Amino acid sequence: MKDLAYLQLWDAYGALLTDTQREICEKYYFYDLSLSEIAEEKGISKQAVSDALKTSRELLDFYEGKLHFNAQTQAYSRAVSFMMTDVTRALEAFKRLHPEYAGEMDGIIEKVTVGEEIDLDGKEE
Numbered sequence: 001m002k003d004l005a006y007l008q009l010w011d012a013y014g015a016l017l018t019d020t021q022r023e024i025c026e027k028y029y030f031y032d033l034s035l036s037e038i039a040e041e042k043g044i045s046k047q048a049v050s051d052a053l054k055t056s057r058e059l060l061d062f063y064e065g066k067l068h069f070n071a072q073t074q075a076y077s078r079a080v081s082f083m084m085t086d087v088t089r090a091l092e093a094f095k096r097l098h099p100e101y102a103g104e105m106d107g108i109i110e111k112v113t114v115g116e117e118i119d120l121d122g123k124e125e
Contacts, residue, residue: 003029009060012070016063021056024049087112 007029014022027033027041028049035053039046064070088109095105 006057006060008070008074009064012073013060013063013067017056017059021052021059024052025056028053084112 006025010025010029014025017025024038024042027038028035033041035046035049038049042049091105091109091112095102095109098105
C-alpha cells in the first residue's frame with residue numbers, strides 16, 4: 001500500500017470524488033499501477049494522472065479537515081479495542097476466581113475476541 005492515510009480517507013470520502021478521480025485512485029492505490037500504466041490504460045498523459053491524484057488527495061484532505069469523520073472513526077476504533085481488552089481481562093479474572101465457570105468464560109472470551117454477537121439470554125444471534 002502506497003499510503004495508508006489516503007486509503008483510510010478514501011474509505012471515508014471516496015464516494016465524493018468524481019468517477020474519473022475514483023477510477024484513477026483505485027488503480028493507483030488498490031491495484032498498485034504506476035502513473036504511466038494508468039495513463040496508458042485511460043489514454044491520457046502521465047501528467048493528467050498525476051494531476052488527478054494530486055487533486056483527489058487535496059479533496060480528501062479538505063473533506064477530512066472539515067468533517068473529521070476519519071479521525072472520529074479511528075478514535076472510536078481505538079476506544080472499542082481498549083474496551084474489548086478490558087472486557088477480556090475481566091472475564092479472565094472472573095474465570096480464575098470461579099473455575100467452575102471456566103468453560104462458559106472461554107466461550108464468551110472466544111466470541112468477544114472473534115467479534116460474534118452474544119445474546120445475554122443464552123442465544124447466539
